[in-house]
Amino acid sequence: MARSSALRPSAPRSFDRANVVGSLAKHALLIFGAAVAAFPFYWMITTSFKEFGEAAKSPPLLWPTSWHPENWVEAWQYPHTLWANAFANTIFIATLTTVGELTTSVLAGYAFARMRFRGRSILFALLLATLFIPTEATIIPNFVLMSRRYLGWYDTYTAQIVPFLVSVFSIFLLRQFFLAVPQELHDAARIDGAGHLRFLWSVGLPLVRPALVTVSLLTFLNSWNAFLWPLIITSRPEIRPIQVMLVQFTTEGGSRYHLLMAGAAFVILPTLVIYLIAQRYFIEGVARTGIRG
Amino acid sequence: MIPTNIRVATRRRRIFLEHLEAYLFLAPALILIGLFHVLPGISAFVMSLTRWGVIYERWAWLENYAAILDPSGARFGEFVNALGVTLWYVLLTVPVEMVIALIVAFALYQGTRWRGAYRVVYFMPYITSVVAAATIFEWMFDANFGFLNYVLGLVGIGSQAWLREPRGIFQMIGSAFGAGVPDSLAGPSLSLVAVSIFTIWHFIGFQTVIFLAGLTNISRELYEAARIDGAGERQILRRITLPLLSPTLFFVGIIATVGAMRSFSQIYVLTNGGPLDTTRTVPLLIFHTFFERTAVNGIGLGAAMSFIFVLIIIAITLFQFRVLGRRVFYG
Secondary structure, three states, rough: OOHHHOOOOOOOOOOHHHHHHHHHHHHHHHHHHHHHHHHHHHHHHHHHOHHHHHHOOOOOOOOOOOOHHHHHHHOOOOOOOHHHHHHHHHHHHHHHHHHHHHHHHHHHHHHHHOOOOOOOOHHHHHHHHHOOOOHHHHHHHHHHHHHOOOOOOOOHHHHHHHHHOOOOHHHHHHHHHHHHHOHHHHHHHHHHOOOOOHHHHHHHEEEEHHHHHHHHHHHHHHHHHHOOHHOOOOOOOHHOHHHHHHHHHHHHHHOHHHHHHHHHHHHHHHHHHHHHHHHHHHEEEEHHOOOOO | OOOOOOOOOOOHHHHHHHHHHHHHHHHHHHHHHHHHHHHHHHHHHHHOOOOEEEEEEEOOOOOHHHHHHOOOOOOOOHHHHHHHHHHHHHHHHHHOOOOHHHHHHHHHHHOOOOOOOHHHHHHHHHHOOHHHHHHHHHHHHHOOOOHHHHHHHHOOEEEEEHHOOOEEHHHHHHHHHHOOOOOOHOOOOHHHHHHHHHHHHHHHHHHHHHHHHHHHHHHHHHHHHHOOOOOOHHHHHHHHHHHHEEEEHHHHHHHEEEEEEEOOHHHHOOOOOOOOOOOOHHHHHHHHHHOOOOOHHHHHHHHHHHHHHHHHHHHHHHHHHHOOOOHHOOO
8 A cells, every 4th residue: 555645644533423423323232232131131130029920921021010039038948949959069069170170270281381391292282182072072981981880970079070170271271371480480499499399389379370360260160050961970969060950940940930030040140240250350261262161 | 529320320310300290290180181081082982883771782883873874774864953953053153143243342342431341241141151041041032921022022023932933934934924935945943043042142242252352462553554544444344354353253263163063051951952853953962862862772872973973073173274264364
């Protein structure tokens, strides 16, 4: 393109009429989109507080005429549901999974970034290659592996935790962060007589804190939302997590939607609160790694 | 002066200890990946060559594959149907998701106020559990009291059965205008469209965030230079933004396609493959084969189906790499 026009000042844009219209259209679009994204949550909450008759009213009421918090109690105490139990299970499973996955990923990510050993690049390439082994292919053999004949973990907490104590994505993310730690720090620590473990604990970890937060949050969220695996690997209601409990509840609740929405709210609200507090870490973690759940 | 042989020995010892430490750091992760990813990946293929229901029966070589792939085989019909449903599901979700997410990302990128707030709201569906969110949509899709039928009523369209509607959408649109559409061109069922609407809602935020990150990575100087050179907005979009965004578009396209093909939870909760199998994608079929019919030959057949399906996913991904990958501009 000709450089001769380089001196021409760009036309003042702010009072352009087309621009104002464009900006209004843009905001209208963004607000509409945000409304569509948020509406199901709104609908869940309002339905959950409506009276049974009002929830199934046509045309639907956008705002309840009277509020019924007792729906939540009724949903919580619904026959054959063990909500408190399911919550305890999920919190237990998600916490152990997060701590364990963080530990294995920190150690492996650090080793790949900072330690010298034979076969490092080959091992790392092989590790990334395992990302191409899809869950569809492994879920049946894993189910067989859990059976009494092999590991005997069917219908246990162990089966819901141990397979998830590793994540290639987390290893990869932490490795990238450890690579960014200046080598001089490492050398200085070495001269002071600190080994890898010592250096990792007192220098490395504080420096990669954002990555640790991101990995923990995403792991916890994934574990909280896990459904297919616990569905097939457990049968006792006492050890099942909330997602499976919710499906069981919706099957038994039939079309009593005011109760079902209260049940959905039980499952969604805790993660929504965590998300709203720590949204930066969620969004940036996903933007950085492209993890798709 | 230390003799050479001792020096070499201490050096060897040091290298050995260094390696030992590194492998100990790696051991937990590598053992777990080997046990729960690599080993099952390999044994999936072995299992697909067996007759295996509740218990292992016998070696079956390619019997399972024949049952699925041979047009006269017992499982051919349902597998081809599931494959067709899966491809429709990809076509109904991925392009729509990408176009909407791209428009939203552009709008957010152009320095609007409250960008952060919008981003938080758009991303919200993505972090919610698929199972719980699908429960909300099941309610909104309800044939009698659902919110969506109410909205349709506002614009003068009659109530739909949504998740319980097995008729193809082309056929339904055709009959609305009095035109008969043959069954072969009936198109995806309305229930599959409903599942797709949920999927689009759930994943828009994810793609928006990735696109926004891609747009932010494009240097502002390029835009300034183009404007100074007198380029119009459309030219800038075509010559600068889209080429520089193409690696991101490509990445999102690939993972969205693979993600859609592998979807399970939302379909399981919303329709469980029904009505009349019109939403039974391959993952659902594998689940049904494996889990509900374990008594017959569930493990053998299921493993064979997953193996074929994995090959199909790889083929589609490679196809995308060859056809679309060429248009990607890596600065």
